[in-house]
Amino acid sequence: MKWSLVPAARFAEFGAQWARLHARAGAQALLADDFVTPLLTEFASGRELLACCTQGGETVAMALLKPAGRGAWTTFQPAQAPLGLWLQLPAADTAALLRALVGELPGFALVVGLTQMDPMLMPRPADHGCIATRDYIDTARVTLAGGFEAYWIARGKNLRANLKKQRARLDKDGIVPRLEVCRAPEQVAAAVADYGRLESSGWKAGQGTAVSAANAQGRYYTAMLEAFCRRGAGSIYRYWFGQRLVAMDLCVEDGDSIVVLKTSYDESVPGNLSPTLLMREEACRQLFGQEAFSRIEFYGRVMEWHLRWTDEVRTMYHLNYYRWPALGRLHALLAARRAARPRAVPAD
Template structure:
């Protein structure tokens, strides 16, 4: 029982192994965010020299895998580009995560002090208890909607302000003769155009001004194109587009598995008057469609909870990081230094 390490750039050679392990996790744990079609483009576009693919075998069978990256001062962490909502760590149910992490310490090159599991979802992996060599840290609160019952029941449980505001917006658009429509694109061959359309929306706004927008020709654009195309070929991707007449005003880039749909990226036309909310109008129609279809159980947002999320749902959970220390004293020292460096009453939210 041991870890074997490979350069992460060789991930394509190990896709079948990753896919086979992912398939053994069961519907709840086999999130699309850890599937090979999602992960391979992440490694291709955002990986760098020194990243490692780790495989843990028991009795000749791979039962855990991870992609890890070296950090400073002897720390390693799961590969965590901004485009990945959760850390790239796979393990079969019933395995002891702390035991796996401690074994990884002995396999990593050099003399590592900390392997960290980042952006863990308590729904997929229950949060472990702190111990002598284990420390968990809050990351962010994130929201989801459980798709159960009728949309009307769900919508009537939303606040009056939200329902009334969107109803007024629709009435205004109707008075002004503006027709709204939502389109959902699922064809693999259309994903290049979808990403190009998304890039135009995002680049025209504040992200474009800051230089952080998706562009069709940058690493983000290449990633979303490849990933969406990969998953669309499996029927697991959908791009939602919303129009005022012929004007594209909002888009969602989404991926799906057997139980959930994940809204990865949202962009809207910032030239639309501020008293109209094309994103929320689109989301109302998209949510209604998902309730009516009854295919999926959850709508996952995974970003930090915003004010609009709290109007959309009461379901909020806290994602977390885990540090596993070589020695108990190192964990105590890290906790002490972190407390000294953190402003008073500010919760720990990152490694």
């Protein structure tokens, strides 16, 4: 088992190798080379490394890593990446891979961290020896089985009644709602610009985190979704009240799932209407009917509205591999002491 390290700026040279491993591993769309390449283009600092592990003449693991302080490395994790950028064959021994990797990283690495791991894709190991894990977030999915009507009847009565009432209100006001799905690469730039206008009109604009056609986020989503749409694996959902765009989803797809990456809505819509929920109902009805995917993945932190749509929740995790077991125990002890330290009470 041998790891080699090169600057991540050379990722394009190894893109085909990453794509082959991604296919062999049966990995999520969020780890595909055309998802990763624009992440590096827009969000890398230049200090990242591409790590490649070979064994017996075959590639068994690859990762994008960044320095995280003295003696520490973690997977490259921009906010736009829901999963840590780590690929391995399912049969590969994760502990053995990390043991070999920590010995090769520059600066006498003491710990390497894999961030935002999905237990459905890489089962969570028990804390033992050099390995320690901790919870990241709970995330939700919807299994697309049994037909939409059975799924919808299983939802809460209040949700169904509320959305029925909203549709009756729209009908009374002469407003015709419409769901549009964009899959053509030449339509992506305009769709992302529309998304940016929706998001920039809300609370994210004040925080400077909104997508814009002119910022790094907008450039990332445009380049990535164009690439996915070129191979028939990207979709952008637009929801309209008549001629007014009121909600959008940005999505990527693989053979099993459709992943909702980003959702935005027009915050000036009256509070007695929920354009995102109305869009979600129509999109779910369509996806159940198409039978193209086995599940909808959200990958964000579980919110109250997610629990109206599903009770399928799992906990994502971070994994640390320490050069020595004692270092992991010391780290855990220090973290426990920090957590137990009383917080200062603000003065009146």
